[in-house]
Amino acid sequence: MNLEIDSLDALFDVDVTDFFELPPEDEIMNRKDSAKVFLETIQAMYIPIRPDELTYIGTQLPVYNLKTLLFGNENWLDMDLLNQEVIGPHVQGMRVISDVSSALSASNQDSFTNFHALALDHADFIQSIIDRGVLKRRQFLEQLRNQPGFHGKSTSIFFTGKNKNENGSAQVLEYAKKRLRTLGVFDGESFSHTTE
Structure with missing residues (x-):
């Protein structure tokens, strides 16, 4: 075998990077890094829960890093x-979309007290x-159907539906700093702000 090895070639290792500066490599994220990503593309999310599910659902929310407006039901x-x-x-x-105002919702009263407050408003x-x-039954029913709306201390009433016999209003509450406050009332068509 007749081989010649040029030892000088190994002394001068020339690479492409010596002539051109390559851009730095982007940091590649893995599964562990997904907790650093904040989801900001969803404007709002409605998360209705059943009674006694807050313990499970509420503790999972931090995992998703949602930067969105959350809506929930009375539960x-x-x-x-x-x-x-x-x-x-x-x-x-x-x-939180609720039938009752924030003062009643935040009081942690029993359901009897809540029903009592609703009964007073009704x-x-x-x-x-x-x-x-109005003294006659038919007149009373007509006035009831044509009522423009009622805003009591704890709830609002605005009849909607085919027979105008369904309450179409809902209180919109906001949770912030361990407190609830009433933002306003949604009557099925428009939102009216309240000051609480």
Whole structure:
């Protein structure tokens, strides 16, 4: 075998990078880095839950890094759970759609007290119709259907539906800094702000 090895060739290792500067490589993310990604493309998300699910759903929200406006139903109103450190800080600014105002929702009263407050508002609503001088049943029903709306201390009433016998209003509450406040009332068509 007749081989010649040039030892000088090994001394001068010339590479392409000596002539051209290559751009730095982008950092490649792996599964562990996915917790650093914030999801900002969703404007709002409605998350209705059933009773007693707040413990499970609320503690999972931090994992998803959502930068969006969250909406929930009345089952989010367990203030003892909502104010815990594993849930509360991650749902700041959340909107809750409720039948009752924030003062009643945040009070953690039993359901009897809540029904009592609703009954008082409903009695005031009926009394407002009777005060107009309606004495006959048919007149009362007509006035009831044509009522423009009623805003009581704890709830609002705005009849909608085919027979105008469904309450189409809902309170919109905001959760922030371990407190609830009423933002306004949605009557099925428009949102009216309230000051609380």
